[in-house]
Amino acid sequence: MTKSPWKWVPTLYLGTGPAQVAATTLSMLLYKQLGLTNAEITLYTAWFFLPQVLRPLWAPLIELTKSRRWWVVAMQLLVGAAFGGVAFTIPTAYWLQGTICFFLLLAFSGAIYDTAVDSFYSVSLDDDAQQHFTGIRSAFYRFSIIFAQGFLVMVAGNLQLLYRNSISLSWSLVFYAAAGLFIALWLWHRAILPHARADEGRYDWSGDLPADLSDLWHEMRRRLHSFVTKYERRRVVATLFFIVAFLLPEALLSKVSMLFLVDAEHNGGLGLSPQEFGWVQGTVAVVALSLGSLAGGIVVNRDGLRRWLWPMTAATNLPHLLYLYLALTQPGGLLPITLCIFVHQFGCAFGTTAYLLQLIHYSRGPHQTTHHLLCTALMTASFVLPSMFSGALQMALGYPAFFLMVLACGGFSFLSMALLPKR
Structure with a gap:
């Protein structure tokens, strides 16, 4: 049945x-x-x-x-x-x-x-x-x-x-x-x-396991080599720099932004309760991410990716201004905080569409699945390392100066997009 x-x-x-x-x-x-x-x-x-x-x-x-x-x-x-x-x-x-x-x-x-x-x-x-x-x-x-x-x-x-x-x-x-x-x-x-x-x-577990593991290792090395040699050197270097640098501001912001929402007001945070955090970051933000991804896919399908590269880069970075505004004003009501989080998450999802599509374009060709796995692994590593030390940077600078630094790091997003071959 x-x-x-x-x-x-x-x-x-x-x-x-x-x-x-x-x-x-x-x-x-x-x-x-x-x-x-x-x-x-x-x-x-x-x-x-x-x-x-x-x-x-x-x-x-x-x-x-x-x-x-x-x-x-x-x-x-x-x-x-x-x-x-x-x-x-x-x-x-x-x-x-x-x-x-x-x-x-x-x-x-x-x-x-x-x-x-x-x-x-x-x-x-x-x-x-x-x-x-x-x-x-x-x-x-x-x-x-x-x-x-x-x-x-x-x-x-x-x-x-x-x-x-x-x-x-x-x-x-x-x-x-x-x-x-x-x-x-x-x-x-x-x-x-x-x-x-x-x-x-x-x-087949009845075969020669050590020999099979050796063959698998050599195959992985061959695919890794093809990952960095599949295009001319300039395109490979520019793409790898794009993967590492484009999301640097978001990597710095990702963890600190959530800690900022729940940190005590005397520490410079917004002092949200768990219930308020669950509504703002756990519900509104997820809805905004879904809508932003949907909107990004619609405009790319309608107009093509090239037309939206720079607007999407701006959409990824400009909403970071909202965190600077929240840190400087510390609004007491939940509505302005909710609106700021919605705009940031929508812009992030909308702009990241261009980033993810560039990874797909680079992965095309032989060994596409493996190359896309390598792209996403490199993306995650480049996201994790800055976020690992973002809390220490925030504690050294304070929330307003930290968010200002995140805004300045947006220059890496624009530079990596400018260096990327448009084809």
Whole structure:
């Protein structure tokens, strides 16, 4: 009996957001409320992007070893265990070491789960069904982000009111609830996911494993060499500089902007409660990102990318002025803060369309999948390194001067776009 995709596609993509959000956003809020400095928070949480940097190394193993279905089910259970580990270690004396270990496990298992889900989806449905469910899976992915970054943060804030500001207890309960959700999803998918004929690991374990690993290593080296030699040297250098430099301002801003929203007013922040943060950053910002991406795709399809390169570069950088405005004025109402966050997130998503399309254009040709993985890994690495030290820079400069520095770094975005060959 054929199992309807409606029984498993929505729930598969409902599980793609929480692990990523927990490792990259909830961890920062937790550490901020537990008293770590901005410098410590950005340094520690930057390591949770390591799975994305290493994706070109581990992603091929998903298709070569076990079935995609096995990876999906196994990683969903591991994500649930990692959530439980975070919840268990928060109230202990070793909360920092314990939560870092489990957040890192959560980041790896979540990244592998996301990759396995996309691969399983592609082999389990025919082309017509994939096209039919494209909007469904995108909608449930966005909903999962709002659930984790909005709803769960609001729940943590309400629990802190209920338990008289017991931060450890409130966050432990939230992470235990997330663990229970993923264990329930694991039980459901273990029973309901179909066994596709094309979903089998391709590696023959009866062969010569050391020789096969050596061949795989040489193949990876060959593809890496082709990545930097596929075009003339000027284009390669200009593209690599573009990948590294275009998002430098956003890399510096990404973590500090969220800490700025919840930091105390006497420290120069806006002093938002968890409930307010969940609404502004967890709901409004996600909606703005979705609308910005949609608008970027529409104008590029209508007019072509070249016409929108400079407007998109400006849209990525100019909204950073809004954070300088917020830092200088510290408005007391939630409405101006919400509007500023909406405009920034919309502009960032709209402008990043040009960046992502440039990565796709560079990856075209032989070994397209591998080259795109390398592009995204380099993008993530260039994003992580500045964000790692952004908290220390903010503490040294203060919020207004830091946001002014971010604005100045926008010059790298315009320079990298100007040097990029337009073809």
